[in-house]
Amino acid sequence: xxxxxxxxxxxxxxxxxxxxxxxxxxxxxxxxxxxxxxxxxxxxxxxxxxxxxxxxxxxxxxxxxxxxxxxxxxxxxxxxxxxxxxxxxxxxxxxxxxxxxxxxxxxxxxxxxxxxxxxxxxxxxxxxxxxxxxxxxxxxxxxxxxxxxxxxxxxxxxxxxxxxxxxxxxxxxxxxxxxxxxxxxxxxxxxxxxxxxxxxxxxxxxxxxxxxxxxxxxxxxxxxxxxxxxxxxxxxxxxxxxxxxxxxxxxxxxxxxxxxxxxxxxxxxxxxxxxxxxxxxxxxxxxxxxxxxxxxxxxxxxxxxxxxxxxxxxxxxxxxxx
Amino acid sequence: xxxxxxxxxxxxxxxxxxxxxxxxxxxxxxxxxxxxxxxxxxxxxxxxxxxxxxxxxxxxxxxxxxxxxxxxxxxxxxxxxxxxxxxxxxxxxxxxxxxxxxxxxxxxxxxxxxxxxxxxxxxxxxxxxxxxxxxxxxxxxxxxxxxxxxxxxxxxxxxxxxxxxxxxxxxxxxxxxxxxxxxxxxxxxxxxxxxxxxxxxxxxxxxxxxxxxxxxxxxxxxxxxxxxxxxxxxxxxxxxxxxxxxxxxxxxxxxxxxxxxxxxxxxxxxxxxxxxxxxxxxxx
Numbered sequence: 279x280x281x282x283x284x285x286x287x288x289x290x291x292x293x294x295x296x297x298x299x300x301x302x303x304x305x306x307x308x309x310x311x312x313x314x315x316x317x318x319x320x321x322x323x324x325x326x327x328x329x330x331x332x333x334x335x336x337x338x339x340x341x342x343x344x345x346x347x348x349x350x351x352x353x354x355x356x357x358x359x360x361x362x363x364x365x366x367x368x369x370x371x372x373x374x375x376x377x378x379x380x381x382x383x384x385x386x387x388x389x390x391x392x393x394x395x396x397x398x399x400x401x402x403x404x405x406x407x408x409x410x411x412x413x414x415x416x417x418x419x420x421x422x423x424x425x426x427x428x429x430x431x432x433x434x435x436x437x438x439x440x441x442x443x444x445x446x447x448x449x450x451x452x453x454x455x456x457x458x459x460x461x462x463x464x465x466x467x468x469x470x471x472x473x474x475x476x477x478x479x480x481x482x483x484x485x486x487x488x489x490x491x492x493x494x495x496x497x498x499x500x501x502x503x504x505x506x507x508x509x510x511x512x513x514x515x516x517x518x519x520x521x522x523x524x525x526x527x528x529x530x531x532x533x534x535x536x537x538x539x540x541x542x543x544x545x546x547x548x549x550x551x552x553x554x555x556x557x558x559x560x561x562x563x564x565x566x567x568x569x570x571x572x573x574x575x576x577x578x579x580x581x582x583x584x585x586x587x588x589x590x591x592x593x594x595x596x597x598x599x600x
Numbered sequence: 601x602x603x604x605x606x607x608x609x610x611x612x613x614x615x616x617x618x619x620x621x622x623x624x625x626x627x628x629x630x631x632x633x634x635x636x637x638x639x640x641x642x643x644x645x646x647x648x649x650x651x652x653x654x655x656x657x658x659x660x661x662x663x664x665x666x667x668x669x670x671x672x673x674x675x676x677x678x679x680x681x682x683x684x685x686x687x688x689x690x691x692x693x694x695x696x697x698x699x700x701x702x703x704x705x706x707x708x709x710x711x712x713x714x715x716x717x718x719x720x721x722x723x724x725x726x727x728x729x730x731x732x733x734x735x736x737x738x739x740x741x742x743x744x745x746x747x748x749x750x751x752x753x754x755x756x757x758x759x760x761x762x763x764x765x766x767x768x769x770x771x772x773x774x775x776x777x778x779x780x781x782x783x784x785x786x787x788x789x790x791x792x793x794x795x796x797x798x799x800x801x802x803x804x805x806x807x808x809x810x811x812x813x814x815x816x817x818x819x820x821x822x823x824x825x826x827x828x829x830x831x832x833x834x835x836x837x838x839x840x841x842x843x844x845x846x847x848x849x850x851x852x853x854x855x856x857x858x859x860x861x862x863x864x865x866x867x868x869x870x871x872x873x874x875x876x877x878x879x880x881x882x883x884x
Contacts, residue, residue, distance in 0.1 A: 441807075443827030444836045448845060451855050453806035453826035460780035461812055465788070480764075481776060481807040481826075488777045502764045502773040502804070512766060513687040525686050526769040538770055585781055589742070591774035592735035593681035597673060 284340050286329060287548075293322045330548050333497070335529050336520035339505055341497040342476045346551035348558065350392035350435040351377065353475065356558030357565070358383045358390065367416035370450065375406040375438070376414030376486075378421045383433070384566045386573075389425035391418040391486055392435035395476075408477070409442035412455035415485050419459050422466055431469040431569055434486040439504060441482030456485035463488035464588065465581050469572035471565055473543070474498045475550075478528075490584050491568040492538065494530045495561070496545040500538070501528035538591065540568070626650050628821075642862050651799065651819050651862055655701075656708040656725035659758065663866050664721070668713035673743055678705050678736045682769050690767035693729065701727045705736035706761070709744040711753075715870045717877065719756055720748035726760040726800070733805055734765035738775025741809060745782035745793075754792040754873055759810040763803020776808035783812050792876035794869060797824050797847065797856065811855065815872055817865070818847035818856045 283291045297318045301309050309315055333341070341347070354361050363379040365372040378391035393410060396402035418434070425432045441452050463470065463486075470489035478487070478500030494500060501508075508522035509515060533539045543564045550557035572580065623632040628650025638645070642662050643652040660669050684690035698704060706729060709722040722744040724731045733741075741757060748755035764772035783793060795813030797806075799822035806826050810816075818824060825845035833840060843849045850856045860868045 441826065442835075443832045445832065445838055445840060445844070448825055448827070448832070449853050451811065451850075451853070454811040454855060456807040456826075457776075457780055457809070457811045460777050460808055461784045461787075464777070464781035465784045480773060481804055484773055484776060485807075488781070500770060502769050503766055508766050518687070521686065525682065525684055526766070527682050528769065533770060536770060538774060585785070588774065588777045588781055591771060591778060592739045593679050593768070593771050594735045594739060595677040595679055596675035597739065598675070 282345065284337070284344070286337050286340075290322060290326050290329065293318060293325060297322065326547065334520070335499075335523040335527075336505065338497045338529055339477075339499050339519075339523050341549040341551075342495075342499050344549060344551045345397055347476055348550050348554045349397075350394045350437055350475065352554055353435060353558055353561055354381055354390060354392070356555060357562035361390070364421060365417075367413045367420060369413070369416055371411075371413050373406075373411050373414030373417060374404050375408055375442070376410040376418060378417055380430075381433075383562060383569070386431060386566070386569050388431045388433050388569075389421050390433050390435070391421055393438040393483075393486075395437060406442060408438045409440060410438065410482060410485075411442050411444070411447050412450045412452045415441075415452070415455035415459050418486050419455075419462055422459075422463065422468075422470075426466050426468045429468065431471065431572065432466070432489070433565060433569075434470070434472045434489065436472055436474040436478050436483045436487055436500075437476035438479045438482045439477050440479035441485065453481075456481050459485045460488055464585060467577035467581060469569060469575070469580060470584075471568050471572070473561065473565065474500050474539070475561070479504060488584070488588065490572055490580055490587075491540045493541045493543055493564055493568065494533060494539045495543050495550060495557070496530055497549050498530060499523075499528040500533055501526055536591075537587075624652070626652075644862050649820060649861065651821065653726055653760070654798070654862065655727060656703070656723040656758075659723055660708065660710075660712070660721070663869075664712035664714060664719075665716065669710055669721075670712070671708065671710040672747070673709055673740050674704070676704070676736045676739055678734055678768075680767070681735070681771055682767070684767045684769075686767075693767065697728050701725065703728045705740075706731045706733065706765075707737040707740040709740045711747070714866065714873060717870075717873055718751075718753055719873070720744045720751070720753045721756045721758075723758040724760045724805070726762075726798075729765065731759075731761035731805075732763060732765035733761055733772060733775050734768040735771050735775065737765070738772075738778050741779050742775075742782045745779065745786050745809075748791060748793075749782070749786045749789050752789070752791060754794065754877060755786060756794050756796065756869065757809055757813075758796040758798060759801040759805050760798045761801055761803070761805040761810075763805055773804065776804050779809040780812060783809055787814075792873065794872060794876075796860075796865070798822050800824070802826065802828060813857075814876065815857045816855065817858050817860045817868065818850065819862055819865075820847060820859055822847040824850050824856075 358381040361381040395408035396405040472487040472489035474494040505519040505523035509518035546553040626645040629648035797818040
């Protein structure tokens with residue numbers, strides 16, 4: 279996997295290059311015994327720890343958007359088996375930015391819906407950079423209703439910069455397609471688990487995220503608007519994106535404090551893109567844990583608890599019930 | 601340097617000064633309209649039917665049976681939950697708009713009557729921080745819906761909003777789920793919900809309760825959409841079709857049931873509720 283370094287990773291890369299040079303110089307000798315080699319190796323380790331343990335909100339956003347980060351279909355391949363993709367919303371078209379279908383994880387047969395980005399230009403165009411149209415949300419709802427009908431749990435993967443802001447999306451009412459999902463997911467009579475694996479971009483993310491359990495990867499973010507969007511509106515310039523990311527408290531830890539995510543799935547040091555397999559194992563373990571907990575809960579109770587959970591979100595003064 | 605500089609009255613001769621805000625230039629027809637005339641006409645231009653912005657309280661006074669409105673949840677107050685320090689601090693913005701509008705937040709809600717029929721109602725006011733939906737707006741709308749469900753009443757929400765309130769981050773986003781979820785329960789109880797879209801209704805409000813009405817009404821020429829036109833143009837590098845994201849556009853594209861002039865709104869609601877409330881006990 280090509281893992282192009284991010285700007286803040288440059289100190290690590292520089293040290294690694296230094297080490298390589300030195301090793302080449304020393305070739306044939308006992309490389310690992312060389313004190314200079316050991317010194318640089320230690321420094322790399324320290325620098326790496328220092329950088330990755332102190333990531334800013336904006337640095338995490340960059341990791342969440344990394345081209346080499348595992349996407350939904352990677353997790354479907356690594357953490358699930360027997361995926362059968364089902365296409366189309368039965369109304370207009372099949373949205374490639376939102377694949378979905380049947381898949382098995384551990385002992386659970388389930389319905390999976392997911393945002394999907396592409397890695398190369400061609401694939402990214404086909405996937406519309408992970409920005410779904412109304413067709414995607416309507417397909418997702420169709421599959422969720424199928425899940426309810428056949429007693430299958432729903433696992434959704436959230437990874438989108440946002441629902442697509444385009445003419446066609448507006449003409450076919452992308453807002454309504456999201457709104458209907460919010461309403462219907464709230465009363466879906468089957469267990470639902472959502473995982474924010476990369477970008478949780480606003481309403482486009484929430485449109486498949488009104489779930490019994492919401493999990494998030496350590497470096498993923500979930501926000502009411504992209505940092506660039508917030509910067510453009512509140513700071514009048516996109517270059518303030520880093521400040522906006524900080525101010526909006528969009529990281530996994532903050533969201534857990536707010537009660538909006540139920541569990542943080544750990545990533546390998548430096549981000550999920552450094553080790554797809556390890557990330558998929560962690561994700562599989564977490565999803566299975568929650569599916570097992572939800573399996574025993576009667577459907578009516580699931581719905582009541584789901585409503586109670588989302589009902590709580592809000593920060594205000596006063597307002598005792600009348 | 602312009603040859604035709606605007607004459608400045610500031611500090612100038614008093615006799616030439618036009619009392620502030622006596623006339624308004626109508627953006628629809630360009631005519632000068634007297635403020636009092638506008639007020640009497642529910643802020644609709646008497647020449648061209650242009651619908652001006654309409655404050656929540658003033659709208660209520662025209663819409664409901666006289667003296668029937670009882671405001672609820674008046675003690676809900678917004679808080680700066682994120683400690684938002686940006687280009688502007690959220691706390692300062694709140695204070696500014698509270699002073700400017702006399703409102704505590706962007707939604708006024710309560711119980712009232714329409715031709716004797718009790719309804720639960722929530723109205724957004726665009727003047728308060730662009731009608732943005734934060735925790736208080738979401739909570740008030742949710743309570744209005746829940747109150748309707750508990751009392752077996754229809755619920756009416758009149759939207760005017762730029763979308764989510766960014767200063768409250770994810771708390772704002774979650775109001776979308778909360779309000780829409782409350783509507784699910786209201787709908788399951790087979791109670792009517794009428795959503796009225798006014799200029800403008802966009803973003804997270806459009807993508808939640810505003811587009812979930814059993815009947816969706818819109819004021820003429822109201823701008824209604826998910827993403828803003830500038831964002832769409834910049835993202836797609838595409839020209840926008842004529843009339844894009846207007847109420848008329850959305851009616852022809854199948855989202856809006858009826859475009860209703862503000863002056864006909866009351867009678868339209870009364871007629872609609874007479875049909876939709878058949879199954880509920882309070883209609884005799």
